[in-house]
Amino acid sequence: MAQQVPEAIQQLIQQVEADGGVVWAAYREPYAHRWQLLVELPLDRVVPTPYQRDLSPHHVERLKAVIQGIGRFIDPIVVIRAPDGRYWTPNGNHRREAMVRLGARTITAILIPDPAVAYHILSLNTEKAHNLREKALEVLRMYRTLREDHPEALERAFAFQFEEAYLITLGILYDQKERFAGAGYVPILRKVDRFLDLPMREAMQERERRAQVIESIDQLVEPILEALQERGIRYPFLKQAVLSQVNPIRRKRIVTMSFDEVMARIREGLARYNIEAITPEDIARAAAELEE
Known part of the structure; x- marks a missing residue:
């Protein structure tokens, strides 16, 4: 009928x-x-x-x-x-x-x-699978539009649309640095970069701050990667492996540490990183952990 x-x-x-x-x-x-x-x-x-x-x-x-x-x-x-x-x-x-x-x-x-x-x-979107950069930039563009349209709404209210909170933070970095390599930070951010209980008009400032924190860590990582490569230690996922070595939560299923606490520990680990003592086997083990 x-x-x-x-x-x-x-x-x-x-x-x-x-x-x-x-x-x-x-x-x-x-x-x-x-x-x-x-x-x-x-x-x-x-x-x-x-x-x-x-x-x-x-x-x-x-x-x-x-x-x-x-x-x-x-x-x-x-x-x-x-x-x-x-x-x-x-x-x-x-x-x-x-x-x-x-x-x-x-x-x-x-x-x-x-x-x-x-x-x-x-x-x-089922046309073509997003890579991490595309996905993060798309989330950031959506975020900016929703912030204009709903400045008082909590960021958490749009969790379904954004899928993952860390995509917002990485989107800011990709927007600022075209060659930024963010994949190595995903296993860390997935556990500690959560949706914020802040209005969208305020949440963007916190997102930008977190992006700056990650960029400052990245500036510590790059010289380590260059030094390892000079020693002949080359691996397709070298950056991910190094970050895995200094990641304090890599084996934890339940994480109680905050974003800033984890980033501070990673920064300390990078400052202590003994490049001369690292072997190709160490990197291979760290890389294998990424696949577990």
Whole structure:
């Protein structure tokens, strides 16, 4: 039996049509039975969310080849309608760009009435796996937007959108230093860099402070890596191995130490680091611990 389409959804249908789009269906999705639309939109009205990662030219070309090979576009993107009448896609930017380069004028999309979906980029994006840098920068861009829109909301309230608190801190570092290598800090930060019970307007200052702390530690790590390499100790994950050696919580499942306490201990460990006494076997053991 046909169900009555809510008035808000009817208004959205009218907006899509006024924007030059076509609504193919209004339906209730099968999980929570919420209303959404299957639409065809003018490509020039579809844009990525403002805080999304940069396009990968290689991935765009690969998608172009796939679409051409199949001979049809079969994977609708997800969009929300922005206040300015454009449509933001949190998970379809590479497909959008591929269609643009193929000369298409429209694109098929699932239009979600809830604008908050635009902040679920990380969970929605199935086009191309994020590397750590891409993920952290995307979280930082999202963070800055949410801070402007919800300055009094607690940072912890957006834990689902950000996924991991340390991504915010690393995002600041990647934004400041293009060549920053942050992977070695993930096993440490995952345990001690938690979401803050601070309003977003204040939390960013603490995030920036934590980023500075990590950068100061990184400045101690780099000379050690150079000295080890000069001794012929070279390993693909040398930085991670050195940090593992001075990590005071590497084997602890429950960590009670604070972020600053752990960083202070790491700094002390690096200051005492005896480069001449380190052997390739020591580095190999530390690297093996990373895989446990």
